[in-house]
Structure formats: C-alpha cells, structure tokens
Amino acid sequence: MRLPPAVTVHGLEHVRIAVATGRPVTLLSAPGAGRFAGASWWQALLEAGQGGAAGTLDLLDCGAAPAHALEAMRIGLRGIVLQRTAPGWERVAAIAVETGVRLLSDRPSSLDLAVRGAERRLAAWVADEPDDRPVGLG
DSSP: OEEOOEEEOOSHHHHHHHHTTOSOEEEEOOTTHHHHTOHHHHHHHHHHHHSSOTTEEEEEEOTTOHHHHHHHHHTTOOEEEOOTTSTTHHHHHHHHHHHTOEEESSOOOEEETTSTTHHHHHHHHHHSOOEEEESSOO
16 A cells, blocks of 8 residues: 655644645654644644545654654554654554554655645645555554
C-alpha cells in the first residue's frame, strides 16, 4: 500500500483545504509537531477538520521524541513519523506493529500549505500518483 500525496498542514484551515480536494491525501503535521503541539492537539485538529473524509491518512511528526510517539499511539492516533535515530526506536516500532499503527522513520515529501502559493498548486499535487513509500515501518 502506498501513501496518498502528503500535504503539510499547520491548522484547521489547512486541514479543511486539503480535505476539500476530494482526493485521497496524507495529512502531515509540521516537523516535530508532536513535541511542541502534542498528540491531543493533532487529534482534535483532525476531528474538527476532516469530517469523516474518505481516503485520508494522517501522520503526526514526533521528530526524535519517542515519548510523544507513544502518547500518540496511546490516545489512538494511527500514523506517526519518528526519526529512526530516536532513543528506543525499535521498541516504539514493535508497539506500532502490535497495535496496527503506521510508523515512518522519515517524513514523506509533501506540499506545505504554509508556503506562499502552495494552495494554488494543491489540486495538481494531490492528482499525482501516490508517494512510493510503503505505509508502515519506513
């Protein structure tokens, strides 16, 4: 299984814009957002912005912070980015496999909606073929 095109979102408006394309999309948090904003923030943002959008995958980037990745799994998030150099990465990866969480060690390439002009490029971005990264341990 491949990742739908990834879009980096920074808030509710970005989530709504990405989901409004009607195409499968991977909602990707800002780099390290799991550390500075937290898993509960990401979960609330997704719930408020997706409205049950089909084909949407979400990934919280926890940088090199395994405790934040574990918290994300504990509250039920299903997709996490955690740098392979993070302490205890192997243990986090084993828990992810046991619980069915998608864990990537690298951020997929993405269109960052905070970048000027990105919104104009969004339709073409999500119309492209899915990223060739497998959904799962990366």
